[in-house]
Amino acid sequence: MSPEPFLSIEDLHVEAGGLPRVRGVSLAVKEGRFHGLLGPNGAGKTTVLRVLYRAARAQSGEVRLGGRRMADWRPQEWAAMTGALVQESGLLSGLTVRDVVEIGMARSSLSLRQSGARIDDALALVGLGDRQDQEAATLSGGEQQRAHMAQLLARDPLLYILDEPTNHLDLHYQLVLLDEVKRRGRTVIATFHDLAMAARYCDTVSVMSAGRSVATGSPSDTITQSLLHEVYGVRGSLDGAQLRLDGPVSRGSDDLARRS
Numbered sequence: 001m002s003p004e005p006f007l008s009i010e011d012l013h014v015e016a017g018g019l020p021r022v023r024g025v026s027l028a029v030k031e032g033r034f035h036g037l038l039g040p041n042g043a044g045k046t047t048v049l050r051v052l053y054r055a056a057r058a059q060s061g062e063v064r065l066g067g068r069r070m071a072d073w074r075p076q077e078w079a080a081m082t083g084a085l086v087q088e089s090g091l092l093s094g095l096t097v098r099d100v101v102e103i104g105m106a107r108s109s110l111s112l113r114q115s116g117a118r119i120d121d122a123l124a125l126v127g128l129g130d131r132q133d134q135e136a137a138t139l140s141g142g143e144q145q146r147a148h149m150a151q152l153l154a155r156d157p158l159l160y161i162l163d164e165p166t167n168h169l170d171l172h173y174q175l176v177l178l179d180e181v182k183r184r185g186r187t188v189i190a191t192f193h194d195l196a197m198a199a200r201y202c203d204t205v206s207v208m209s210a211g212r213s214v215a216t217g218s219p220s221d222t223i224t225q226s227l228l229h230e231v232y233g234v235r236g237s238l239d240g241a242q243l244r245l246d247g248p249v250s251r252g253s254d255d256l257a258r259r260s
Protein backbone atom coordinates (compact mmCIF):
# COMPACT_ATOMS: atom_id res chain seq x y z
CA MET A 1 0.00 0.00 0.00
CA SER A 2 1.35 3.45 -0.86
CA PRO A 3 2.03 5.68 2.15
CA GLU A 4 -0.40 8.45 3.04
CA PRO A 5 0.42 11.72 1.25
CA PHE A 6 2.41 14.26 3.25
CA LEU A 7 0.27 17.10 1.87
CA SER A 8 -3.30 16.61 0.83
CA ILE A 9 -5.95 19.04 -0.28
CA GLU A 10 -9.52 17.82 -0.59
CA ASP A 11 -12.35 19.64 -2.33
CA LEU A 12 -10.96 23.09 -1.54
CA HIS A 13 -13.22 26.08 -2.19
CA VAL A 14 -11.86 29.61 -1.78
CA GLU A 15 -13.58 32.92 -2.40
CA ALA A 16 -11.68 36.16 -2.91
CA GLY A 17 -13.10 39.57 -3.69
CA GLY A 18 -16.58 38.09 -3.21
CA LEU A 19 -16.26 35.50 -5.99
CA PRO A 20 -15.30 31.81 -6.06
CA ARG A 21 -11.66 31.58 -7.21
CA VAL A 22 -10.86 27.97 -6.27
CA ARG A 23 -13.68 25.53 -6.94
CA GLY A 24 -13.29 22.05 -5.55
CA VAL A 25 -9.54 21.49 -5.96
CA SER A 26 -8.09 18.24 -4.63
CA LEU A 27 -4.49 17.06 -4.81
CA ALA A 28 -2.08 14.88 -2.90
CA VAL A 29 1.71 15.08 -2.64
CA LYS A 30 3.75 12.24 -1.17
CA GLU A 31 6.62 12.97 1.16
CA GLY A 32 9.73 14.09 -0.69
CA ARG A 33 7.90 14.68 -3.99
CA PHE A 34 7.89 17.85 -6.06
CA HIS A 35 4.39 18.84 -7.19
CA GLY A 36 3.72 21.53 -9.79
CA LEU A 37 0.60 23.66 -9.86
CA LEU A 38 0.10 24.79 -13.44
CA GLY A 39 -2.46 26.76 -15.41
CA PRO A 40 -3.02 30.06 -17.18
CA ASN A 41 -3.21 33.50 -15.58
CA GLY A 42 -6.01 33.79 -13.05
CA ALA A 43 -6.56 30.02 -12.80
CA GLY A 44 -6.37 30.13 -8.99
CA LYS A 45 -2.87 28.72 -8.37
CA THR A 46 -1.66 31.46 -6.03
CA THR A 47 -4.97 31.38 -4.18
CA VAL A 48 -4.41 27.67 -3.39
CA LEU A 49 -0.89 28.45 -2.14
CA ARG A 50 -2.20 31.40 -0.07
CA VAL A 51 -4.38 28.95 1.85
CA LEU A 52 -1.30 26.80 2.50
CA TYR A 53 0.72 29.69 3.89
CA ARG A 54 -2.31 30.98 5.78
CA ALA A 55 -2.76 34.24 3.90
CA ALA A 56 -6.22 33.15 2.74
CA ARG A 57 -8.98 31.16 4.36
CA ALA A 58 -10.89 28.42 2.56
CA GLN A 59 -14.70 28.46 2.54
CA SER A 60 -14.72 24.68 2.65
CA GLY A 61 -12.52 21.66 2.06
CA GLU A 62 -9.70 20.06 3.96
CA VAL A 63 -5.94 20.56 3.99
CA ARG A 64 -3.80 17.98 5.78
CA LEU A 65 -0.11 17.90 6.51
CA GLY A 66 1.41 14.68 7.77
CA GLY A 67 -2.11 13.26 7.90
CA ARG A 68 -3.30 15.91 10.39
CA ARG A 69 -5.89 18.56 9.53
CA MET A 70 -4.56 22.11 9.11
CA ALA A 71 -7.05 23.32 11.74
CA ASP A 72 -5.57 20.87 14.25
CA TRP A 73 -2.02 22.20 13.96
CA ARG A 74 -1.17 25.20 16.11
CA PRO A 75 -0.25 28.16 13.86
CA GLN A 76 3.33 28.12 15.25
CA GLU A 77 3.67 24.42 14.44
CA TRP A 78 2.34 25.01 10.93
CA ALA A 79 4.72 27.93 10.45
CA ALA A 80 7.66 25.82 11.61
CA MET A 81 6.90 22.98 9.20
CA THR A 82 6.20 25.10 6.13
CA GLY A 83 8.05 27.85 4.30
CA ALA A 84 6.82 29.97 1.44
CA LEU A 85 8.40 31.91 -1.38
CA VAL A 86 5.65 34.37 -2.26
CA GLN A 87 5.04 37.00 -4.91
CA GLU A 88 3.89 39.50 -2.31
CA SER A 89 7.22 39.51 -0.43
CA GLY A 90 7.25 41.85 2.53
CA LEU A 91 8.93 45.22 2.67
CA LEU A 92 12.69 45.07 2.71
CA SER A 93 13.41 48.65 3.64
CA GLY A 94 16.04 48.99 6.34
CA LEU A 95 17.06 45.32 6.13
CA THR A 96 20.38 44.06 4.89
CA VAL A 97 20.53 40.96 2.72
CA ARG A 98 21.76 38.97 5.72
CA ASP A 99 18.86 40.29 7.86
CA VAL A 100 16.40 38.91 5.30
CA VAL A 101 17.89 35.44 5.64
CA GLU A 102 18.31 35.71 9.41
CA ILE A 103 14.64 36.59 9.94
CA GLY A 104 13.73 33.12 8.69
CA MET A 105 15.83 31.57 11.48
CA ALA A 106 14.15 33.56 14.27
CA ARG A 107 12.24 30.57 15.66
CA SER A 108 14.94 28.04 14.95
CA SER A 109 16.08 25.73 17.73
CA LEU A 110 19.62 25.67 16.29
CA SER A 111 22.50 27.24 18.18
CA LEU A 112 23.67 30.66 17.04
CA ARG A 113 26.75 29.10 15.51
CA GLN A 114 24.74 26.45 13.61
CA SER A 115 22.20 28.95 12.37
CA GLY A 116 25.01 31.34 11.35
CA ALA A 117 26.60 28.55 9.32
CA ARG A 118 23.25 27.79 7.63
CA ILE A 119 22.86 31.47 6.74
CA ASP A 120 26.42 31.62 5.33
CA ASP A 121 25.81 28.51 3.22
CA ALA A 122 22.48 29.77 1.89
CA LEU A 123 23.91 33.20 1.01
CA ALA A 124 26.84 31.57 -0.79
CA LEU A 125 24.50 29.26 -2.68
CA VAL A 126 22.39 32.13 -4.02
CA GLY A 127 25.52 34.09 -4.90
CA LEU A 128 24.98 36.89 -2.38
CA GLY A 129 27.69 35.96 0.12
CA ASP A 130 29.77 39.01 -0.67
CA ARG A 131 26.76 41.36 -0.66
CA GLN A 132 25.22 40.38 2.65
CA ASP A 133 25.62 43.85 4.14
CA GLN A 134 23.93 45.59 1.22
CA GLU A 135 20.47 47.02 1.81
CA ALA A 136 18.09 44.38 0.44
CA ALA A 137 15.74 46.95 -1.06
CA THR A 138 18.52 48.06 -3.42
CA LEU A 139 18.90 44.59 -4.97
CA SER A 140 17.51 43.89 -8.43
CA GLY A 141 14.30 41.88 -8.75
CA GLY A 142 16.14 38.63 -9.38
CA GLU A 143 18.63 39.29 -6.58
CA GLN A 144 15.74 39.91 -4.17
CA GLN A 145 14.18 36.62 -5.28
CA ARG A 146 17.54 34.95 -4.54
CA ALA A 147 17.67 36.56 -1.07
CA HIS A 148 14.17 35.26 -0.29
CA MET A 149 15.17 31.85 -1.58
CA ALA A 150 18.22 31.94 0.70
CA GLN A 151 15.90 32.61 3.65
CA LEU A 152 13.91 29.51 2.76
CA LEU A 153 16.96 27.32 2.13
CA ALA A 154 18.52 28.35 5.44
CA ARG A 155 15.30 27.37 7.25
CA ASP A 156 14.82 24.24 5.14
CA PRO A 157 11.18 23.55 6.10
CA LEU A 158 9.51 20.17 5.63
CA LEU A 159 7.14 21.67 3.05
CA TYR A 160 8.37 24.22 0.51
CA ILE A 161 5.55 26.36 -0.92
CA LEU A 162 6.95 28.16 -3.97
CA ASP A 163 4.97 30.70 -5.97
CA GLU A 164 6.70 31.14 -9.33
CA PRO A 165 10.16 30.28 -7.98
CA THR A 166 11.86 31.06 -11.29
CA ASN A 167 10.35 34.56 -11.45
CA HIS A 168 12.99 37.21 -12.25
CA LEU A 169 15.80 34.64 -12.10
CA ASP A 170 18.35 34.24 -14.88
CA LEU A 171 18.76 30.74 -16.29
CA HIS A 172 21.80 29.94 -14.16
CA TYR A 173 20.04 30.66 -10.89
CA GLN A 174 16.81 28.98 -12.02
CA LEU A 175 18.79 25.75 -12.28
CA VAL A 176 21.04 26.30 -9.24
CA LEU A 177 18.16 27.02 -6.88
CA LEU A 178 15.70 24.42 -8.09
CA ASP A 179 18.46 21.77 -8.27
CA GLU A 180 19.19 22.56 -4.62
CA VAL A 181 15.54 22.36 -3.58
CA LYS A 182 15.26 19.03 -5.39
CA ARG A 183 18.49 17.77 -3.81
CA ARG A 184 17.13 18.48 -0.33
CA GLY A 185 14.41 15.90 -0.94
CA ARG A 186 11.72 17.90 0.87
CA THR A 187 8.08 17.94 -0.15
CA VAL A 188 7.44 20.81 -2.57
CA ILE A 189 4.40 22.46 -4.10
CA ALA A 190 5.30 25.09 -6.68
CA THR A 191 3.52 27.11 -9.35
CA PHE A 192 5.10 27.38 -12.79
CA HIS A 193 4.34 29.18 -16.02
CA ASP A 194 7.41 27.66 -17.66
CA LEU A 195 6.18 24.17 -18.56
CA ALA A 196 9.65 22.95 -19.56
CA MET A 197 10.91 23.83 -16.07
CA ALA A 198 7.85 22.16 -14.55
CA ALA A 199 8.59 19.02 -16.56
CA ARG A 200 12.23 19.11 -15.49
CA TYR A 201 11.56 19.33 -11.75
CA CYS A 202 8.06 18.04 -10.97
CA ASP A 203 7.28 14.43 -10.14
CA THR A 204 3.59 15.22 -10.47
CA VAL A 205 1.56 18.22 -11.61
CA SER A 206 -2.00 19.52 -11.32
CA VAL A 207 -3.30 21.80 -14.02
CA MET A 208 -5.85 24.41 -12.98
CA SER A 209 -8.24 26.33 -15.17
CA ALA A 210 -10.89 28.79 -13.96
CA GLY A 211 -10.53 27.64 -10.36
CA ARG A 212 -10.76 23.93 -11.04
CA SER A 213 -8.20 21.18 -11.32
CA VAL A 214 -8.64 19.84 -14.84
CA ALA A 215 -5.79 17.33 -15.08
CA THR A 216 -3.26 15.68 -12.80
CA GLY A 217 -0.46 13.14 -13.11
CA SER A 218 3.13 13.00 -14.29
CA PRO A 219 4.21 15.99 -16.43
CA SER A 220 4.54 13.85 -19.57
CA ASP A 221 1.11 12.25 -19.14
CA THR A 222 -0.55 15.53 -18.25
CA ILE A 223 0.96 18.21 -20.48
CA THR A 224 -0.45 16.84 -23.72
CA GLN A 225 -1.04 18.57 -27.04
CA SER A 226 -4.76 18.74 -26.33
CA LEU A 227 -4.16 20.23 -22.86
CA LEU A 228 -1.86 22.87 -24.35
CA HIS A 229 -4.58 23.63 -26.89
CA GLU A 230 -7.61 23.59 -24.59
CA VAL A 231 -6.18 25.08 -21.39
CA TYR A 232 -3.29 27.26 -22.55
CA GLY A 233 -4.58 28.22 -25.99
CA VAL A 234 -1.37 27.26 -27.76
CA ARG A 235 -0.36 24.70 -30.36
CA GLY A 236 2.64 22.69 -29.26
CA SER A 237 3.90 19.60 -27.50
CA LEU A 238 6.11 18.49 -24.67
CA ASP A 239 8.81 15.93 -25.31
CA GLY A 240 10.65 15.08 -22.07
CA ALA A 241 11.55 18.51 -20.73
CA GLN A 242 11.56 20.06 -24.23
CA LEU A 243 8.57 22.24 -24.98
CA ARG A 244 7.86 22.92 -28.63
CA LEU A 245 5.56 25.87 -29.19
CA ASP A 246 4.11 26.32 -32.68
CA GLY A 247 1.93 29.33 -31.95
CA PRO A 248 -1.19 30.59 -30.23
CA VAL A 249 -4.56 29.08 -31.00
CA SER A 250 -6.44 31.85 -32.70
CA ARG A 251 -9.33 32.86 -30.48
CA GLY A 252 -12.33 34.47 -32.08
CA SER A 253 -10.97 33.84 -35.59
CA ASP A 254 -14.38 32.48 -36.64
CA ASP A 255 -15.96 35.76 -35.60
CA LEU A 256 -13.36 37.72 -37.54
CA ALA A 257 -13.84 35.50 -40.60
CA ARG A 258 -17.59 35.95 -40.42
CA ARG A 259 -17.28 39.72 -40.19
CA SER A 260 -14.91 40.10 -43.15
Ligand SMILES: Nc1ncnc2c1ncn2[C@@H]1O[C@H](COP(=O)(O)OP(=O)(O)OP(=O)(O)O)[C@@H](O)[C@H]1O
Pocket (backbone or CB within 6 Å): 016, 017, 018, 021, 039, 040, 041, 042, 043, 044, 045, 046, 047, 048
Ligand atom coordinates in the same frame (compact mmCIF):
# COMPACT_ATOMS: atom_id res chain seq x y z
N1 LIG B 1 -8.53 39.55 -3.11
C1 LIG B 1 -8.98 39.44 -4.35
N2 LIG B 1 -9.91 40.29 -4.85
C2 LIG B 1 -10.37 40.17 -6.12
N3 LIG B 1 -9.97 39.19 -6.96
C3 LIG B 1 -9.06 38.32 -6.53
C4 LIG B 1 -8.50 38.39 -5.21
N4 LIG B 1 -7.63 37.38 -5.07
C5 LIG B 1 -7.62 36.71 -6.25
N5 LIG B 1 -8.47 37.28 -7.12
C6 LIG B 1 -8.75 36.84 -8.49
O1 LIG B 1 -8.81 35.43 -8.48
C7 LIG B 1 -8.28 34.89 -9.68
C8 LIG B 1 -7.23 33.86 -9.34
O2 LIG B 1 -6.08 34.53 -8.85
P1 LIG B 1 -4.70 33.77 -8.58
O3 LIG B 1 -3.74 34.81 -8.17
O4 LIG B 1 -4.96 32.64 -7.68
O5 LIG B 1 -4.39 33.23 -10.05
P2 LIG B 1 -3.07 32.52 -10.59
O6 LIG B 1 -3.49 31.23 -11.20
O7 LIG B 1 -2.03 32.46 -9.53
O8 LIG B 1 -2.67 33.55 -11.75
P3 LIG B 1 -1.25 34.05 -12.32
O9 LIG B 1 -0.70 32.91 -13.10
O10 LIG B 1 -1.65 35.18 -13.20
O11 LIG B 1 -0.40 34.47 -11.16
C9 LIG B 1 -7.75 36.07 -10.48
O12 LIG B 1 -8.69 36.41 -11.47
C10 LIG B 1 -7.62 37.17 -9.45
O13 LIG B 1 -7.81 38.44 -10.02
